[in-house]
Amino acid sequence: QKEVEQNSGPLSVPEGAIASLNCTYSDRGSQSFFWYRQYSGKSPELIMFIYSNGDKEDGRFTAQLNKASQYVSLLIRDSQPSDSATYLCAVNGGAAGNKLTFGGGTRVLVKP
Amino acid sequence: GAVVSQHPSWVICKSGTSVKIECRSLDFQATTMFWYRQFPKQSLMLMATSNEGSKATYEQGVEKDKFLINHASLTLSTLTVTSAHPEDSSFYICSALETKGEKLFFGSGTQLSVL
Numbered sequence: 001q002k003e004v005e006q007n008s009g010p011l012s013v014p015e016g017a018i019a020s021l022n023c024t025y026s027d028r029g030s031q032s033f034f035w036y037r038q039y040s041g042k043s044p045e046l047i048m049f050i051y052s053n054g055d056k057e058d059g060r061f062t063a064q065l066n067k068a069s070q071y072v073s074l075l076i077r078d079s080q081p082s083d084s085a086t087y088l089c090a091v092n093g094g095a096a097g098n099k100l101t102f103g104g105g106t107r108v109l110v111k112p
Numbered sequence: 113g114a115v116v117s118q119h120p121s122w123v124i125c126k127s128g129t130s131v132k133i134e135c136r137s138l139d140f141q142a143t144t145m146f147w148y149r150q151f152p153k154q155s156l157m158l159m160a161t162s163n164e165g166s167k168a169t170y171e172q173g174v175e176k177d178k179f180l181i182n183h184a185s186l187t188l189s190t191l192t193v194t195s196a197h198p199e200d201s202s203f204y205i206c207s208a209l210e211t212k213g214e215k216l217f218f219g220s221g222t223q224l225s226v227l
Contacts, residue, residue, distance in 0.1 A: 090216070
């Protein structure tokens with residue numbers, strides 16, 4: 001079992017809709033959770049981080065964390081074509097210490 | 113967010129030569145930096161963890177004598193690909209850990225092409 005799992009996609013959503021991305025992790029000791037966006041040929045860009053159970057909103061993005069169920073999700077509201085990218089879930093802490101463990105990424109395609 | 117500068121952005125070199133990539137944290141001190149490699153349409157692969165003032169920790173399967181890492185200061189880590197070969201062609205990305213918030217910020221990446 002991979003330590004951090006994501007559906008590879010592509011997740012295709014119409015412009016203006018909500019894109020919902022999920023990520024599960026195996027290490028119960030994990031403490032910090034991050035979402036990165038990566039455009040093709042570019043390096044990842046941090047868009048959200050969450051440490052506590054519940055929801056965290058930042059603009060059109062909402063991160064949701066459920067430590068009991070070991071999943072973290074990202075919602076993108078009012079999806080735009082510019083949101084088309086690969087979204088990487090990353091987990092910190094636990095056995096890995098300060099070393100982030102990345103999921104394989106979910107490719108999102110927003111269609112006009 | 114914090115800024116991590118990586119240089120060069122792309123490099124083309126002949127097989128057998130060495131290439132040095134620099135990674136600088138511009139507005140924060142980073143005791144820990146990480147080096148990743150990414151092949152097309154694949155996820156990031158951690159190569160090594162670079163700790164300021166000490167030896168780097170390499171992931172399994174990564175040759176430490178081929179990928180030399182130096183982290184001489186709190187704002188600079190370098191990766192040298194020695195005796196590069198075509199199979200070393202890849203996108204190399206550094207990242208720096210902002211200790212205060214435990215957030216990881218990435219450099220812009222270096223596309224290495226070995227002919």
